[in-house]
Amino acid sequence: MQLIGMLDSPYVRRVAISLQLLGLRFEHRSLSVFRAFDEFQRINPVVKAPTLVCDDGTVLMDSTLMLQYAERLAAPRSLMPGHAAGWERALRRIGLALAACEKGVQIVYERGLRPPEKQHPPWVGRVTGQLLAALDGLEQEYARGDVSMRSSTIQQAELSSAVAWHFVQQMIPEVVAATRYPALAALSAAAEALPEFQAAPHGAGTFRGG
């Protein structure tokens, strides 16, 4: 299968890291939804990153749906907990992480795509509040510092939380004071040291694996 999209997208990155941890092989094409719009559009007319082209040619979009697909392919290997209480906890953490990604991306787009005279401070203020609320929720989730961050034990909730934190720190560090989130910063540092994260570093590069 082929994963399309740049690793500066937290959604592309969570899929690239998850596929590795699930033992699934993939090729990566680092195409920009902006600078390579036409090429992207030929693969997926909706131009959403990530896009996953399955081995039979089916084109999937939305990272969460791709991960459902990947979990099915990889079963019984899974990045989700096996018991109901753990599942609920994981869904809460993933929801917070995805909200943080969404709000972070909205701020990046507002700044990068809209001309300065068309920026709307009340909207940016609202989105920033939502971003910080999601990160506050995650910080509380990880405050006990009791998650295991090895390649053999890391799960989707921690993986996505770590990717979300790294994304906002790389893209909009001035919006999020790292000192306010020590547990998330520690989670992220441990995650970024794992080979699967290092093989798919945030940025314009291509997945270093195969």
Ligand SMILES: N[C@@H](CCC(=O)N[C@@H](CS)C(=O)NCC(=O)O)C(=O)O
């Ligand atoms: N819910 C989607 C969000 C994906 C998303 O918004 N990706 C951005 C890149 S970070 C994108 O495709 N932007 C281009 C656009 O929406 O036109 C997912 O989980 O995959």
